[in-house]
Amino acid sequence: MISANLSAIFYLISGVLFILALRGLSSPETSRQGNFFGILGMIIAISVTFLSIGNFSSGFIYVLIFLLFGGSIGAFIAYRIPMTAMPELVAGFHSLVGLAAVFVAISAFLNPEAFNLGSKGNIKLGSLIEMSIGAAVGAITFSGSIIAFLKLQGIMSGSPITFKGQHPLNALILISIIVLIYLLCSIQSSNLFWILLAISFLIGFLLIIPIGGADMPVVISMLNSYSGWAAAGIGFTLENTALIITGALVGSSGAILSYIMCKGMNRSFFNVILGGFGATDQNSSSKSQEQRPVKSGNADDAAFLMKNASSVIIVPGYGMAVAQAQHALREMVDTLKKNDIKVSYAIHPVAGRMPGHMNVLLAEANVPYDEVFELEEINNDFANADVAFVIGANDVTNPVAKTDPQSPIYGMPVLDVEKCKSVLFVKRSLSPGYAGIDNDLFYKENTLMLFADAKKMTEDITKNL
């Protein structure tokens, strides 16, 4: 058994190691070392907890059993999960953090003596507030992430679910959560605690259902942030520095990511959270849908265009992930490079279903990360490039965002694909993208539409090169 002071110092060390873990991610070279720091910090935190309790009785065996049980499930998932399913995985993991926070809070509420929080029915006021906030945020994270997971997995429709009185209802529930926490603190009734948990689960569910599929990058980042705040709340209850530091880190990390994602769509955070995007815009776009001529081509035409180019920029999007086309794409690029054609990749901040989604897929397909560029880095190069190859992206290339103040995506930063000498646009049909707006790029003089499955088309082009 080690003293409380010593264990507090070790918790501080593991908190610092977690900071270093995030710091490592500033570049791919240092990132692996960073991950190692994170693992080390976790091992220290867990070992110190065992040592500080010093109770190696029969309970200890069960802790190990449950630990190894969960650990082997986690390891199994980590090795088996395809990279395209990363958004679902992260959403699923968020829900587990949320639920774990709820369980720890329940446990502390039922047996406060074990945590030095006072006695049952007479928990210290501060601890009770921290505990109920941690539990409520944890519950919201859990049910919200479950909905996000179901939407990403396609089990639940990605389209927004809205109903009348949705916002007043949500506001009412949020207010009642605050009232319940206040009442719980004054009368300490366990019934109130259970009601608090139940309505927190409910609000998490209600908050995420009106948010559509393409807004998932914001939702996932936001839930990431919530899971951090939940952990911090529990950290205050347990008076544990490692947990407080980590909670704050994760909380601000998720908040920054949500901010970056919102900026990538030129929408305010509240606009995304209130949801229903796309559903309201469909009316305005349908009226302007007159038939306009498009040029469509086949793999042969595309191969011809690219063979005669000296530089090609590839714009991947969610469609590439859906079609699992990243490996076929890299093979095509390899062939292009053999012909001395310069190839680079342009990634929009909100391409895909989570922050950095496209980068991971390209890395999986062995694309070197120094060929992959962010929007600001590459946007000026489009004017000098010969061919832009748009695969699975749509709204992020729409020039309407720059020209038409009436458009719902007006002001959103977009890739200047139309400035290229020619544009190859791989798409299954002419249907408008998520935002429900027509892409002017389809009808440009220099655009050639390639109507096919992204993977099949890329393979065919490679054959024709």
Place this chain on the structure above:
Amino acid sequence: MEIDPFIFRLSIFILSIFIGYYVVWSVTPSLHTPLMSVTNAISSVIIVGAIIAGLAGDTNTVFNTSSLFGFLAISLAAINIFGGFLVTQRMLAMYKKKKKDKK
């Protein structure tokens, strides 16, 4: 008059938010997905609370309602810890620089 220890914890919390703010802004956008999976893994340090809860029962009664929730939380957090770190490692191993000898 003594300062409530809560104030110290609050100070750590606030300062950590600032550290998080600056550290996360320095994360390169191409590593945002690993950032999410690793933050997932480290926020599962909540397992510390779960272990305390699990071991709270006395020697005769290992399982009571409170410790049972603790044990369940241990499993949930462990899924995240192992899954989160390993999947991050798997992703980071894929980020490679251009090979010089190529072409």
